[in-house]
Amino acid sequence: MDITEVEDLLNSLRLLGLMAPQHIFLVDEEISMQVDGKVLFRGVAPAGGNAIVLSTKTSNLTTPAHEIAHTLGFGEFAADLIGKLAALKYNVTRQLPFSGLRLREVKYQEVDDLPPQFKGRVRHYVRV
Numbered sequence: 001m002d003i004t005e006v007e008d009l010l011n012s013l014r015l016l017g018l019m020a021p022q023h024i025f026l027v028d029e030e031i032s033m034q035v036d037g038k039v040l041f042r043g044v045a046p047a048g049g050n051a052i053v054l055s056t057k058t059s060n061l062t063t064p065a066h067e068i069a070h071t072l073g074f075g076e077f078a079a080d081l082i083g084k085l086a087a088l089k090y091n092v093t094r095q096l097p098f099s100g101l102r103l104r105e106v107k108y109q110e111v112d113d114l115p116p117q118f119k120g121r122v123r124h125y126v127r128v
């Protein structure tokens, strides 16, 4: 996913827009962790932070809402459900006529404040 797609998704559901995180990090790599073999993540919600991290390689339409649900304290089962509902709603909304004219309430702007080792690999967006 790119940031425009994430914005469109967050704007398609008012409730999701209200919960949109302050920070979104897009990573052009797989996000993995070594737990009894390799575990791949589509995204991550850092604990206690108003931020989500999405992999542009492996995230899909369910991922932003899934990770936002985690930032609100929901567990895996609820996050899966919320992610799927948001993707469903987005897919319905974008087929409606005039959906492109909808007011865009959630908008992000890229900021260039990452340490050098992340340059070219991670993009940091802040809600405006």
Ligand SMILES: [Zn+2]
Binding pocket: 066, 070, 076, 079
């Ligand atoms: Zn999860």
